[in-house]
Amino acid sequence: MLTPDLAAELDAFLIDLNRASGEVILPLFRIDDHGLEDKGGVAGFDPVTQADKGAEAAIRKLIAERYPHHGVIGEEYGEDRPDAEFVWVLDPVDGTRAFIAGLPVWTTLIALRWQGNPVMGSIGQPYVGEIFIGHGKGGGARLINRAGERPLKVRPCPVLTDAIIMSTDPTAYFDGAELGAWRQVAAAAKLTRLGCDAYAYAMVAAGTVDLVAESRVCKAWDIEVAVPLIEGAGGVVTNWRGEPIGRNGGQIVMAGDRAVLDEALVALKRSAD
Structure with missing residues (x-):
């Protein structure tokens, strides 16, 4: 059951996951050797780096230690218990092309499904020190950055x-x-x-x-x-x-x-x- 207390606990854990992934990724950003490989596929070039693999491994390790009954679906290491009540959906470096080009618009994506539906998620950009977190309809969203925290709200634009x-x-x-x-x-x-x-x-x-x-x-x-x-x-x-x-x-x-x-x-x- 996703109680308010558990939601608060998972929210704090989501921040921990972002920080752990950032510790792996940042030392590999804007350096000459990313450990770059080409997986092939979309648009003829599908890059993966040590940062992608290392960050996902770090996130999975923390999830396994804290919530061993949770499932994980990740870009680099596939599925583990994808039909569990709680499933984490991971893209450790979304925007790998931007990453290898030295552009700080890549992000770490972490979503959490509960009973098959995404109920919590974060977009983290550790180089600029941002974590965007949302809890779905009625649950609110916020930005955590070096200045603190502030709520997020979309703007009206009807046309x-x-x-x-x-x-x-x-x-x-x-x-x-x-x-x-x-x-x-x-x-x-x-x-x-x-x-x-x-x-x-x-x-x-x-x-x-x-x-x-x-x-x-x-x-x-x-x-x-x-x-x-x-x-x-x-x-x-x-x-x-x-x-x-x-x-x-x-x-x-x-x-x-x-x-x-x-x-x-x-x-x-x-x-x-």
Whole structure:
């Protein structure tokens, strides 16, 4: 049972996990030898580094020691008890391309499922000292940084022509139909920015970005954290049909304002899975 006391305990543990992963990752950032490997796959180059592997191993070790009955799903080391009551969904370095380029927009993504649904999640950026944490609808969201803590709240933006929108790399990750739909949305928006991976999700929760869309290549560990974080900040997260996202990743769109999401869905639904 996810009681208020247990939720508070897990929230504190989530902060511990972020700090432990940061201790592994930061010494490997902006150095010559990342231990870079190419896993192959999307866009012809799918990098992984010592930071990805080491951070996930550190997170898994802490979970196993503290909550041995919990499950884990991670990008680097696969699934362990994926049908447990509590399951941690991990992407130790989301934005590995940014990481190896020395750009501080990579993040550590940690989501927690309870009975199959994401109920808590964090986006951490240890280089700039930020942890964004959300507890889903009605549970609130907050930013922890070097100045302290503050609540997160999405901003109103009811029309696409006023919206700042983002995606990681439409030309690399979207197929033809998806790219056409994205271009239609982008043509209507006030401003479009690319390339920040999941850091863009945090900006929706922080109220500086209005909408983010990502493609069907996304896995659960890429996107699941968006649900508790953005909904906790008062926003909305769906697939490209306007439905709740599934447990296996896929197309996702998130927004601070339901009205601007609905406007974007007019185009996105045409290439929805």
